[in-house]
Structures are given as structure tokens and as C-alpha cells.
Amino acid sequence: xxxxxxxxxxxxxxxxxLLAIYLKRAGHTVHVFDRSEDIRKVRFSGRSINLAMSHRGxxxxxxxxxxxxxxQIAIPMEKRAIHLLGKPLTYQYYGKDxxxxxxxxxxxxxxxxxxxxxxxxxxxxxxTKVWDVDLPTATLHSGESERGxxxxxxxxxxxxxxxxxxxxxxxxQRQSLFNYSQEFLNIGYKELNIPPNPDGTHxxxxxxxxxxxxxxxxxxxxxxxDGSFTCTLFMPFEGENSFxxxxxxxxxxxxxxxxxxxxIEVIPELVEDFFKNPTSxxxxxxxxxxxxxxxxxxxxxxxxxxVPFYGxxxxxxxxxxTILNQLIQEHGDDWSLIFKEYEKSRKPNTDAIAELSxxxxxxMSSKTADPKFLLQKKIEKHFSEKHPDKWIPLYSRVTFSYxxxxxxxxxxDRQKAIMDxxxxxxxxxxxxxSPEIEAKILKMLSE
Amino acid sequence: xxxxxxxxxxxxxxxxxLLAIYLKRAGHTVHVFDRSEDIRKVRFSGRSINLAMSHRGxxxxxxxxxxxxxxQIAIPMEKRAIHLLGKPLTYQYYGKDxxxxxxxxxxxxxxxxxxxxxxxxxxxxxxTKVWDVDLPTATLHSGESERGxxxxxxxxxxxxxxxxxxxxxxxxQRQSLFNYSQEFLNIGYKELNIPPNPDGTHxxxxxxxxxxxxxxxxxxxxxxxDGSFTCTLFMPFEGENSFxxxxxxxxxxxxxxxxxxxxIEVIPELVEDFFKNPTSxxxxxxxxxxxxxxxxxxxxxxxxxxVPFYGxxxxxxxxxxTILNQLIQEHGDDWSLIFKEYEKSRKPNTDAIAELSxxxxxxMSSKTADPKFLLQKKIEKHFSEKHPDKWIPLYSRVTFSYxxxxxxxxxxDRQKAIMDxxxxxxxxxxxxxSPEIEAKILKMLSE
Numbered sequence: 001x002x003x004x005x006x007x008x009x010x011x012x013x014x015x016x017x018l019l020a021i022y023l024k025r026a027g028h029t030v031h032v033f034d035r036s037e038d039i040r041k042v043r044f045s046g047r048s049i050n051l052a053m054s055h056r057g058x059x060x061x062x063x064x065x066x067x068x069x070x071x072q073i074a075i076p077m078e079k080r081a082i083h084l085l086g087k088p089l090t091y092q093y094y095g096k097d098x099x100x101x102x103x104x105x106x107x108x109x110x111x112x113x114x115x116x117x118x119x120x121x122x123x124x125x126x127x128t129k130v131w132d133v134d135l136p137t138a139t140l141h142s143g144e145s146e147r148g149x150x151x152x153x154x155x156x157x158x159x160x161x162x163x164x165x166x167x168x169x170x171x172x173q174r175q176s177l178f179n180y181s182q183e184f185l186n187i188g189y190k191e192l193n194i195p196p197n198p199d200g201t202h203x204x205x206x207x208x209x210x211x212x213x214x215x216x217x218x219x220x221x222x223x224x225x226d227g228s229f230t231c232t233l234f235m236p237f238e239g240e241n242s243f244x245x246x247x248x249x250x251x252x253x254x255x256x257x258x259x260x261x262x263x264i265e266v267i268p269e270l271v272e273d274f275f276k277n278p279t280s281x282x283x284x285x286x287x288x289x290x291x292x293x294x295x296x297x298x299x300x301x302x303x304x305x306x307v308p309f310y311g312x313x314x315x316x317x318x319x320x321x322t323i324l325n326q327l328i329q330e331h332g333d334d335w336s337l338i339f340k341e342y343e344k345s346r347k348p349n350t351d352a353i354a355e356l357s358x359x360x361x362x363x364m365s366s367k368t369a370d371p372k373f374l375l376q377k378k379i380e381k382h383f384s385e386k387h388p389d390k391w392i393p394l395y396s397r398v399t400f401s402y403x404x405x406x407x408x409x410x411x412x413d414r415q416k417a418i419m420d421x422x423x424x425x426x427x428x429x430x431x432x433x434s435p436e437i438e439a440k441i442l443k444m445l446s447e
Numbered sequence: 448x449x450x451x452x453x454x455x456x457x458x459x460x461x462x463x464x465l466l467a468i469y470l471k472r473a474g475h476t477v478h479v480f481d482r483s484e485d486i487r488k489v490r491f492s493g494r495s496i497n498l499a500m501s502h503r504g505x506x507x508x509x510x511x512x513x514x515x516x517x518x519q520i521a522i523p524m525e526k527r528a529i530h531l532l533g534k535p536l537t538y539q540y541y542g543k544d545x546x547x548x549x550x551x552x553x554x555x556x557x558x559x560x561x562x563x564x565x566x567x568x569x570x571x572x573x574x575t576k577v578w579d580v581d582l583p584t585a586t587l588h589s590g591e592s593e594r595g596x597x598x599x600x601x602x603x604x605x606x607x608x609x610x611x612x613x614x615x616x617x618x619x620q621r622q623s624l625f626n627y628s629q630e631f632l633n634i635g636y637k638e639l640n641i642p643p644n645p646d647g648t649h650x651x652x653x654x655x656x657x658x659x660x661x662x663x664x665x666x667x668x669x670x671x672x673d674g675s676f677t678c679t680l681f682m683p684f685e686g687e688n689s690f691x692x693x694x695x696x697x698x699x700x701x702x703x704x705x706x707x708x709x710x711i712e713v714i715p716e717l718v719e720d721f722f723k724n725p726t727s728x729x730x731x732x733x734x735x736x737x738x739x740x741x742x743x744x745x746x747x748x749x750x751x752x753x754v755p756f757y758g759x760x761x762x763x764x765x766x767x768x769t770i771l772n773q774l775i776q777e778h779g780d781d782w783s784l785i786f787k788e789y790e791k792s793r794k795p796n797t798d799a800i801a802e803l804s805x806x807x808x809x810x811m812s813s814k815t816a817d818p819k820f821l822l823q824k825k826i827e828k829h830f831s832e833k834h835p836d837k838w839i840p841l842y843s844r845v846t847f848s849y850x851x852x853x854x855x856x857x858x859x860d861r862q863k864a865i866m867d868x869x870x871x872x873x874x875x876x877x878x879x880x881s882p883e884i885e886a887k888i889l890k891m892l893s894e
Binding site for chain 2: 147176177178179180181182183184237281
């Protein structure tokens with residue numbers, strides 16, 4: 001146990017709530033502030049992509065003994081279901097031996113996490129807008145409006161878990177020598193819905209992450225407990241096939257009939273949902289440093305917001321907590337050291353998952369539709385099964401392992417160079433599982 | 448002439464003042480706001496690097512007929528004077544036929560520009576802190592403090608020329624889809640001074656930019672009209688040879704005796720100046736978009752702050768004005784179009800000069816001390832003189848030309864690849880001006 005302190009967590013999202021439980025268990029008084037009302041009492045907005053919980057996320061929950069409770073509200077997805085235009089459905093397994101990622105509704109999980117945190121004795125302060133923080137004293141300033149009257153809240157430590165547009169970071173950003181970048185994709189997304197069958201079963205294969213890859217745009221669907229799927233349409237804001245071009249019922253229906261004919265039956269509320277739900281943006285945000293002395297630290301999206309194409313936003317945020325907790329165990333009350341080691345250890349890894357996530361849009365939207373790419377995956381899998389000690393595919397390294405993201409990126413780039421060579425060989429389609437290929441890969445690996 | 452509008456320029460620096468003159472001549476009412484008092488009435492702070500005006504900067508002044516007046520306060524520097532430890536002074540000419548860059552004191556130039564703008568009828572509003580802008584209405588908000596009472600100022604158009612930490616950009620940054628990055632170097636700088644001789648002459652060669660390259664750090668000196676030089680020490684914040692390590696008179700004097708012995712006589716106030724003057728930071732800032740409809744536009748450092756190692760911060764800012772003015776001539780009252788074309792045209796070029804400036808620290812601090820690099824420059828010069836149509840050195844392309852910076856970067860990278868090949872040839876020291884080398888370069892250029 002550490003010396004008990006009074007700690008504020010700004011943001012009651014997934015990372016904020018889970019961090020609060022860890023801090024409470026470490027013996028601290030913990031208050032969680034959120035500008036929104038208690039999401040357990042309001043309808044969740046239609047602007048969420050379902051979560052894909054994988055090894056790193058589960059570890060952070062399991063270390064507290066909370067994993068099994070969350071598994072109750074999660075659906076394993078062991079494969080991609082790839083819907084090509086005018087071709088039969090194909091499946092691509094994510095890992096081996098049933099290794100799965102888990103679909104969870106963000107709203108359902110967040111409500112659950114707040115319940116759990118409250119049961120542990122964490123106090124939540126909803127509907128309170130934190131606008132600023134005094135870094136040297138860890139004093140929060142809240143108020144109705146940014147320019148109106150403010151109240152002060154004194155703490156020993158403040159955590160900014162307030163997401164990609166963090167106000168805590170906003171203050172840190174105004175220090176000298178603070179590096180910062182925000183980069184928006186020209187691709188937006190919109191939530192759609194596949195309702196359950198009348199008997200409550202799923203209309204599509206339940207244990208799959210469904211993708212309709214169409215090069216510059218794509219549709220995905222992730223299963224929910226109630227038999228529905230949460231769909232997300234990713235598409236450029238402007239151009240030929242874009243949100244801008246879908247201005248009315250007619251253009252929308254024509255677009256879906258042309259590009260996603262197989263979905264027309266299963267998305268009955270397409271027109272209503274499309275024009276009701278917001279078009280959301282996708283941003284990659286990086287910054288450094290993440291901490292201020294022993295007073296203030298950023299965590300989760302507040303210091304490393306990424307695009308969702310690897311399904312690792314929440315997993316990376318939860319892993320921040322795992323690492324922070326390990327450092328707390330190691331260094332006791334030396335919060336300055338804990339914070340320094342925390343940011344130093346996490347930064348290269350969150351930069352790596354940002355890069356991998358950015359690249360993965362191409363993989364999902366284009367490459368999954370490319371027979372050459374699917375063959376490459378098959379070769380990797382074949383080789384990996386024969387030489388599990390020599391080749392762990394990049395996806396598995398990122399998703400079904402606890403090794404650093406930065407290591408996955410480095411080794412993944414090396415594997416890519418090898419596979420590029422292999423895929424350029426003559427008649428690779430015929431010899432893909434031949435001893436020749438195996439020997440070639442082994443040789444390149446040893447170089 | 449355009450239809451007369453009421454235009455505010457925020458920031459009375461070099462770019463703000465010169466832009467104001469252009470706008471006034473185009474027929475508008477122009478008010479320039481600055482949070483500081485009139486710099487003509489206060490002592491200028493010791494945190495400035497002398498300016499190096501080159502072709503692009505002169506063009507913006509000459510197009511208004513103001514160049515000759517400014518030439519009166521400028522000193523041509525036709526070469527680098529390279530001070531190596533324990534070796535004779537060497538010179539490296541920047542261009543051909545006396546092509547020079549021009550040393551100007553920032554304070555002297557800024558006072559002059561404000562005088563000139565006032566003579567044209569521009570109104571300056573000093574000591575007025577602009578905190579925010581309402582983008583759709585181009586209304587400025589000023590006040591004593593960020594959280595205190597604010598006054599409104601209505602305009603038709605607002606220009607943010609308020610530097611790297613622009614408040615106008617700060618507002619634009621909070622829009623969705625606004626890309627932004629700020630990246631600090633771990634190198635800081637400090638101003639020092641070489642006073643004139645008793646008779647008012649310069650203690651070092653007057654028509655040179657002096658460099659003491661020492662790998663990870665360097666000292667520079669640029670001449671002033673009064674016989675003095677403004678020196679700048681560039682050095683890491685932390686580490687062995689760093690600002691952090693120079694904590695007192697003893698460590699400072701020991702450091703200078705070891706690394707800059709030749710300067711000890713000419714910098715008599717070293718200790719006093721070093722500990723009195725601030726240690727400043729160096730930032731590269733990029734953002735996009737730069738404009739909001741036909742209402743608000745950023746210009747100069749407010750949208751593209753760069754590090755000073757190419758001497759192009761002011762030149763790039765002045766070139767913004769040249770391009771903006773060309774678009775005003777072309778498109779008349781269509782400010783939406785003018786702003787769109789302006790940002791689209793400038794962005795790739797300011798990104799390019801940012802990259803070139805960042806790279807040039809290495810060139811100045813390390814490569815100018817490397818005989819191989821000086822030989823490479825000699826080969827380039829030799830070839831360029833024989834084939835002026837085939838090879839314009841990168842430095843000349845950036846500094847003594849009006850061609851886009853982005854073109855200079857692209858062609859420069861190609862030239863670098865060629866020179867890397869050439870420099871790796873056996874006994875290049877002996878054959879550097881041989882027909883063999885000439886033929887080799889010609890061949891590579893034609894590939």
C-alpha cells in the first residue's frame with residue numbers, strides 16, 4: 001500500500017473508471033469528475049464503434065479479478081468475415097486455437113465499470129465541467145462555462161483521463177517544450193445498426209467481425225449481446241463515394257444497392273439512422289511529456305488517441321494502467337519517479353500502435369479484398385504453425401500478446417520485407433506451401 | 448483596388464506590419480493590434496537572433512518600393528566564416544558573383560516597419576491583448592487577462608500574424624478537422640554580444656556570417672550596423688555540453704576557454720550576458736487549414752514556425768504576403784477563393800522550408816567542420832559553374848531564387864543522392880575536378 005492521498009481522475013470513461021479502481025485498491029481517496037451526466041441514467045449517443053477487447057485489455061481487468069464479470073457481456077470473435085461484392089463469404093481467422101478478440105458495447109461496458117468502481121468506494125462527480133488545472137498544486141477548476149465563475153478542487157494528484165480533447169492536456173500543452181500533434185483523417189464514420197432476428201438470434205455469423213471492404217471505404221459490423229450488430233460505415237468526407245455525396249434518401253439507397261447489396265435486408269433503418277446519427281471524425285493525437293512532476297499525469301486517449309482500425313484504443317489505455325500499477329508496486333510513494341518511468345515506458349509503445357492503427361485502414365478496406373494478401377496471410381500462418389518459435393504474425397503479436405507494441409512494429413516491418421520478397425516469386429500461388437518457400441523464409445530470417 | 452473593408456491584423460511583428468502596408472495600399476482600413484507596448488518606445492529584449500534577409504524577403508519589400516530604405520540598415524554577408532578549433536579561419540561563399548544574404552537586427556527592422564506602416568495610414572493599437580476571435584463574424588476579443596472582462600472589436604477580416612503561439616490559431620485549433628503539431632528541439636539558444644572596436648569598426652570580418660561549429664553545439668555571429676555582432680549560442684538543454692551544465696562563472700569560462708578560445712577577447716561581457724539573457728526554445732509548428740471562409744487567415748509564424756538554421760523564418764513569412772498579394776490581384780473581392788488558394792499554394796512550401804531548416808542544424812554545427820563536406824560543396828560549385836543550367840546548389844535554390852521551397856527540397860534530395868555517390872568514389876580528393884567526375888554527374892543527372 002502507498003501512503004493514502006486524495007486523487008482526482010478527470011473523465012469517467014473506460015480508462016478513468018478502471019484507473020480509479022486501481023487507485024482505490026492502492027489505498028487512496030478517489031474522485032472521478034465528468035462533464036457529462038451519469039451515463040447509466042441517459043441514452044448513449046449513436047456515435048460509438050464497438051470495442052474489441054484483446055489480451056492487453058483483459059490482463060488489466062484480470063489483475064483486479066474483474067475479467068470474468070466483463071466476459072459475461074462480451075462476445076468472442078475468432079475471425080474476420082469478409083463480404084466481397086458478388087462473391088461468397090470468406091473467413092479469415094485472427095489467431096490459432098480459437099484465439100479471439102471480444103466485441104463489447106462501449107455503453108454497456110462503461111456503465112458496468114462505473115458500477116464496479118462505485119462498489120469499491122470510488123466517488124463520482126457527474127455533470128461537473130473541469131476547464132483547467134493548476135499544475136504545481138493539482139487544483140482543478142470547474143464551472144458551468146469556460147468564461148464563467150469557477151470552483152476550485154484541491155488534490156494531491158490529478159489524472160487526466162478525459163479523452164482526445166482533454167482539458168488537462170490543454171493546460172500542459174501551454175508549457176514550453178511540450179510536443180503535440182493532432183492529425184485528422186479525411187475519413188469519417190457513421191454508426192448504423194443490424195437488429196436481431198425476432199427470436200433474438202443474430203442475423204449474421206455471431207462470432208465474427210464482419211467487413212465489407214470496398215477500397216476507399218468500408219462497412220464493419222460487430223455483434224452485441226441482444227442479437228444486434230453495431231455497424232460502422234467508414235468513408236471519405238469528400239469525393240465521389242463520400243459522406244458529402246450522400247445527401248438524400250435516393251443517393252443513399254442507390255449507393256448501398258450498388259456497393260453493399262447484401263446488407264439491404266439486414267439494415268432496415270438505414271435511411272433513418274444515416275441521417276439521424278452524426279458523422280464523426282478520426283484523429284491521431286500524440287504528445288509528450290505526459291506528466292508534470294509528482295502532480296499531474298495523462299492517461300489513455302488524453303495522451304495517445306489513435307484511429308480505430310486495429311481495435312486497440314481501449315486496450316492501449318488499459319495497458320497504461322497495467323504499467324502504471326507495476327511502477328506503483330515497484331517504487332511505492334515516489335510518484336515523481338513513477339510518473340517519469342511511466343511516460344518513458346509507454347511513449348514508444350503508444351507511438352507504435354498509433355502507426356500500426358493508421359496503416360491498418362489500408363489492410364481492412366483494401367487488402368482483405370485482395371487474393372494476394374489472403375494468400376500471404378495463408379503462407380504466414382502455414383510457416384508460423386510449423387515454426388511457432390520463429391514467426392508470430394504481426395496481428396497476433398499486437399493482439400494476443402503482452403510484448404511491447406514497439407517490438408511488434410519493428411519485427412512486423414522485418415516480416416513484411418521478407419513476405420514482399422516471397423510474394424514476388426514466380427508462381428507463388430502454386431508453391432506457397434512448398435519446402436522451397438519454407439527454406440527461403442528460414443534463410444531470410446537467419447540473415 | 449478591392450472594395451474597401453475594415454481589416455484587423457493581430458501582431459505588429461515584421462510580417463504583421465508589412466502585410467498591413469499591402470492591405471492599406473489595396474484600399475482597406477487597417478488596424479494592427481499588439482499585446483506588447485510600442486517597441487519603438489521600449490528596450491528590445493535580449494532574445495533575438497539577427498535576421499538574414501534574402502531574395503524572397505527583398506522581393507516583398509521591393510514590390511512596394513521599400514527595399515532600398517531597408518537596405519540602408521542591412522549588412523551583406525557573402526560567405527560563411529568558419530572558425531575551427533586550432534585551425535585557420537576558412538570562408539565558404541554562399542553564392543556566385545557576390546550573391547549575399549543580409550544581416551538585419553530584428554528590433555531595428557521592426558521599428559522601421561512600424562514607422563513605414565504608420566506613414567501609410569495604418570493604425571496601431573499597442574498594449575491590447577487579443578485573447579480570442581469569433582471566426583464566423585471576425586470579431587476580436589481583447590482584455591487585460593484571459594479570464595477577465597473582454598472588449599469586442601468587429602472587423603470584416605482578421606489576419607493572425609501573432610507568431611508561433613498565436614491566439615487566433617488557438618481558436619482555429621479547436622475546430623474539428625484542424626491538423627496541428629508543435630515539436631520542440633532539445634536545443635536552446637542564448638544571445639551574446641561582440642561589441643564594436645573603439646573606432647566603431649567590426650572586430651571580425653564584417654561581411655560574413657561567423658560560425659564556430661562544434662558538432663552538438665555551435666556559436667554564430669551576425670554583424671550589426673554599429674560595429675557590433677549579435678552572437679547566438681545554440682546548445683542542448685541537458686547533457687555534457689549543455690545549458691544545464693553551465694551553472695556558474697567558473698563552468699562557463701572553462702567551457703568557453705576549451706571550446707571557443709578565440710572568442711574570449713571579443714566577448715568581454717560573456718558572464719554577465721550569459722546569466723542575464725534568457726535561454727530560449729526552438730519550435731517547429733505546422734497546422735492546416737490556415738483560413739476560415741472569407742473571414743480569418745493566419746500568416747507567418749502563426750501558421751508555420753520553423754527553426755532558424757536556414758535563416759528563412761522571416762523570408763517565408765514575407766513570401767506569404769507576396770503570394771497573398773498576387774492572389775488579391777488575380778481574384779479581386781473573392782476573399783474565399785483568395786484564402787483557399789493562398790493556403791493551398793503555401794502549405795507544401797512552408798512544410799518544405801520547415802524540413803530544410805530542421806536539417807540545416809546538422810549542416811551548420813557538424814558538417815561545416817568536416818573536410819569531406821567542404822570538398823563536396825567545392826565539387827558542386829565547380830560543376831554548377833560549368834553547367835549553370837544543370838545544377839543550382841540547394842542553398843542557392845532556397846536563398847537566391849523565387850522558385851517554390853518544395854521544388855528546392857525535391858531537387859535537393861536528388862542532388863544529395865548523386866553527391867553521396869560521388870563522395871564515395873576512391874581518391875575523390877584527387878580527382879574532384881576531373882572530367883571523370885563531371886561525366887559521372889552528367890550521366891546521373893540524365894537518368
